Amino acid sequence: MGKRVAISGNHSIAEGVRLAKVDVVAAYPITPQTPMVEKVADFINQGRLDAKYIAVESEHSALTAVVGASVMGTRVFTASAGAGLALMHEIVGVASGNRLPIVMGIANRSLPSPWSLQADHSDSMAERDLGWIQLYAASCQEALDYTLLAYRIAEEVRLPVMVCIDGFFLTHTTEAVDLPDQADVDQFLPAFERGDIYLDPDDPMTINQLNSEATFTELKYRHNEALNSVVDLFPHVAKEFEERFGRKHSLCTAVGCEGADVVVVTLGSSSGTARKVAGQMRADGQKIGTLQVSCFRPFPKQEVIDHLKHAKAVAVVDRSWALGTDGPLAQEVKSAFYSAGLNVPVYNFVGGLGGRDLSEATVKRVIGKALELKEQEEQALYPIWIDVKEEAK
Amino acid sequence: MQEKELRILSRGGQGAVTAAHILVEAAVAANLYAQAVPSFGQERQGAPVYTFARISQEPVESHTYVYEPDIVVVFDPFLMELGIDPLQGIKDHATLVINDKKLPEQLRGKFAKTGIVDAWGITHELIGNVPPNAAMLGAIAKTTGLIQIEHITQAIMNVLGERIAKVNAKCAQVAYERTVVSET
Numbered sequence: 001m002g003k004r005v006a007i008s009g010n011h012s013i014a015e016g017v018r019l020a021k022v023d024v025v026a027a028y029p030i031t032p033q034t035p036m037v038e039k040v041a042d043f044i045n046q047g048r049l050d051a052k053y054i055a056v057e058s059e060h061s062a063l064t065a066v067v068g069a070s071v072m073g074t075r076v077f078t079a080s081a082g083a084g085l086a087l088m089h090e091i092v093g094v095a096s097g098n099r100l101p102i103v104m105g106i107a108n109r110s111l112p113s114p115w116s117l118q119a120d121h122s123d124s125m126a127e128r129d130l131g132w133i134q135l136y137a138a139s140c141q142e143a144l145d146y147t148l149l150a151y152r153i154a155e156e157v158r159l160p161v162m163v164c165i166d167g168f169f170l171t172h173t174t175e176a177v178d179l180p181d182q183a184d185v186d187q188f189l190p191a192f193e194r195g196d197i198y199l200d201p202d203d204p205m206t207i208n209q210l211n212s213e214a215t216f217t218e219l220k221y222r223h224n225e226a227l228n229s230v231v232d233l234f235p236h237v238a239k240e241f242e243e244r245f246g247r248k249h250s251l252c253t254a255v256g257c258e259g260a261d262v263v264v265v266t267l268g269s270s271s272g273t274a275r276k277v278a279g280q281m282r283a284d285g286q287k288i289g290t291l292q293v294s295c296f297r298p299f300p301k302q303e304v305i306d307h308l309k310h311a312k313a314v315a316v317v318d319r320s321w322a323l324g325t326d327g328p329l330a331q332e333v334k335s336a337f338y339s340a341g342l343n344v345p346v347y348n349f350v351g352g353l354g355g356r357d358l359s360e361a362t363v364k365r366v367i368g369k370a371l372e373l374k375e376q377e378e379q380a381l382y383p384i385w386i387d388v389k390e391e392a393k
Numbered sequence: 394m395q396e397k398e399l400r401i402l403s404r405g406g407q408g409a410v411t412a413a414h415i416l417v418e419a420a421v422a423a424n425l426y427a428q429a430v431p432s433f434g435q436e437r438q439g440a441p442v443y444t445f446a447r448i449s450q451e452p453v454e455s456h457t458y459v460y461e462p463d464i465v466v467v468f469d470p471f472l473m474e475l476g477i478d479p480l481q482g483i484k485d486h487a488t489l490v491i492n493d494k495k496l497p498e499q500l501r502g503k504f505a506k507t508g509i510v511d512a513w514g515i516t517h518e519l520i521g522n523v524p525p526n527a528a529m530l531g532a533i534a535k536t537t538g539l540i541q542i543e544h545i546t547q548a549i550m551n552v553l554g555e556r557i558a559k560v561n562a563k564c565a566q567v568a569y570e571r572t573v574v575s576e577t
Contacts, residue, residue: 006418006427006548032433117433138456169456174417174429176452272454279454359457 002180002245009170012140012177013079013105013163014039016147018049019185020103023074023192026054026065030084031117032167033107037079059084063091063104070100071207073194075151078102081167082109082116085123096131097223098197098208101154103147104132106164107171108268110321110354118355119167121267121320125328131223133161133230134297138271140175142294145247148180151189152237157226158195166269166319168355173269180245188244228298251300253292254307256282260289262370263311265304267293267329268319270358277363288367293329301336308333313345315370317363318383319352326383347373348383362387396449397539398459402477403468406438408526411552413446415530418548419540420448428453441477448539464537465504467491468512468529473499490536490572492525502577508536510572519564520557527561531568542569 007015010033017025017040025044027037043049052069056062059080066076080088085106095102106124110116124134135150137143143165150161165171197207211219231251238249255275257263264274271292278288291307293300308314314337318327326334330348337344349366352358366386373380399416403409413429420427430445445459461482470493473479479489479500486505491497492512500507512528527549534542546562553561 004421006414006421139452141452166456168431168433172431172433173456174414174427176417176421176426176428269456273457276454357458359460360455361460 002178002184004176004178006174007140007177008035008172008174009137009140009143009165010036010107010172011039012143013147013165014043015179016144017077018043019180019182020075020148020151020189022049022051022077024052024054024066024069024076025078026056026062026069027078028056028059028062028080028084030059030081032109032171033079033081033084033105036105036107036171040077059087060091063088063095066102067091067095067098067100070102071098071197071199073192073198075192076102077105079105079107081107082123083112086111086126089127092127092132093130094208095160097219099158099195099223099226100160100197101151101158101195102160103150103154104160104162105147106162107167108164109167114354116354117167119169119319120353120355121164122322124162124164125320125322127162128297128328131159131227132297133159133227133295134164135161135295136164136268136293137170138269138292138294140170140173140177141247142249143170144177144179145241145245145249146294148185148189149237149241149249153230153233155192156233156237157229159226159230164268169269178247184244188241230295230298231300231302234295249294251295251303252307253294255279255290256287257289257291257307258310259287260311261287262313262315262367262374263289263291263308264363264366265291265293265308265314265316265329265333267296270317270319270352270363273358273360274317274363277360277367281367296329299332299336301339304333304336305340305342308337308344309340309342311344313347313370313374315347315349315366317349317351317358317366319358321350321353330383345374345379347380349386350383351386356387394450396447396451396453397463397537398461399446399448399464399466400459400462401444401446401466401468402472402479403442403444404438404472405440405442406524407442407468408524409442409444409468412526412530413444415545415548415552416446416448416533416540418552419544422544422547423540425450426452430456430458432458441472441475462487464488464490466529466533468525470497473497488537490529490532492529492532504577506536506574506576508532508572508574510568512568515568515571516564519567520560527564528568531565532572534565535569535572536574542566
């Protein structure tokens with residue numbers, strides 16, 4: 001049953017694309033996504049993936065091409081990062097508004113400026129409210145598994161999915177990954193079936209046309225209903241995935257949250273780092289929990305509330321330079337807490353920007369600062385930049 | 394076995410990133426979990442490159458650089474002239490694997506275990522003017538005992554192209570045999 005291989009996060013998503021038997025790929029290379037689409041191209045070249053690869057002149061064209069291919073009734077893939085994703089922005093809403101089950105690999109890279117090749121979530125966060133499902137992986141194994149879950153969920157709810165992996169810390173990191181058998185994937189992910197919106201010369205329809213105020217709100221309402229339904233659908237699909245492949249996945253993963261003095265909330269590759277640090281601290285008798293949020297859109301409010309409601313304080317780590325207010329993850333946690341009437345202090349920490357390592361020492365500093373603020377009963381109105389150098393202050 | 398963390402000090406073009414990838418491949422073949430984390434930047438040939446790896450019996454959770462290594466691997470002893478210190482942050486009872494003819498003065502007595510290999514000499518003798526990474530993999534296997542040399546040579550065969558795999562596997566094997574390991 002399957003085999004264990006040593007592959008990078010980029011390669012893991014490409015394996016997911018191969019196993020999903022994608023029909024059409026269009027992508028434009030950009031660091032740190034390039035090896036992802038190169039590997040997909042290799043699979044096609046080697047005859048291991050029977051797909052059409054469309055080489056395009058820009059990211060805007062890449063997403064446009066897979067929108068067209070998806071409407072034609074094919075399973076599609078594209079990928080981007082940083083400024084490349086920003087160039088797709090116009091079409092991001094077109095893909096989701098037309099309810100197309102596109103899967104896009106995101107190699108998270110900071111948006112300019114200053115220019116950076118390296119990781120933070122500012123690129124995918126800039127697209128977060130455009131109606132896509134967003135999954136953030138914490139390991140190369142999750143990168144592969146989330147790609148398979150993404151196709152399955154995308155095609156059930158007819159919505160596109162971004163599978164996000166941190167630039168370099170996942171894209172270029174090699175790990176042991178269990179690769180499933182094709183036969184098992186075929187059972188898990190049935191052949192592509194076109195939805196209600198399609199292009200067919202024998203059955204013509206107009207799509208993506210101009211809408212008046214008479215219908216716009218209702219179409220957006222249905223789009224939102226479909227997106228929110230993923231919170232209920234995900235656990236069912238994940239259970240089936242676990243039964244078939246033996247690996248458990250959740251909207252969010254909590255460890256040691258019950259009665260914790262501080263719970264650290266993370267997205268992406270720093271989640272495992274936080275778990276390791278918190279685990280060591282628990283072994284030393286300290287009550288520190290962790291919550292990895294895997295599904296950021298839709299945001300699993302109830303699950304987050306349930307995991308965090310008995311914590312004494314919450315430290316949310318945002319790897320995004322959302323300026324002028326809280327980071328996007330902290331905004332979500334605070335919003336969910338307020339809706340639930342919870343009065344638990346939530347501290348927001350910004351760190352790991354532009355490729356700065358979110359190290360174990362940084363996680364310890366987050367926990368230490370949160371404990372200190374809680375002890376002093378202080379609230380921090382704006383985020384605390386946890387790894388900024390003194391010389392910048 | 395507790396998780397072991399490695400820090401590899403090299404220059405751009407010396408093949409440390411490929412070596413770390415091969416190390417993970419070998420660890421997987423040995424039924425272990427492992428991880429190779431390159432610290433990419435805007436790279437140039439000859440510039441210092443830090444590469445990190447972890448080897449464990451459990452899936453590796455941390456996705457960060459290594460600051461307190463159990464094992465330091467030095468591909469190029471001249472990096473010390475640039476102020477790069479192999480002793481930085483090392484754990485107690487750390488291990489050193491170094492490409493040199495003898496142990497540099499400033500590293501004497503600092504590591505619990507040292508493996509010394511003339512990786513450039515061996516590589517030059519067997520292949521020519523190419524990166525010393527295969528030889529360093531042989532030296533890592535010999536010095537640390539974490540991974541068997543058979544798994545290293547097999548991983549080299551799997552990862553490198555057919556044209557260069559065999560001679561690199563041979564290079565690792567010879568380096569394994571010639572690495573001088575001493576413990577204090």
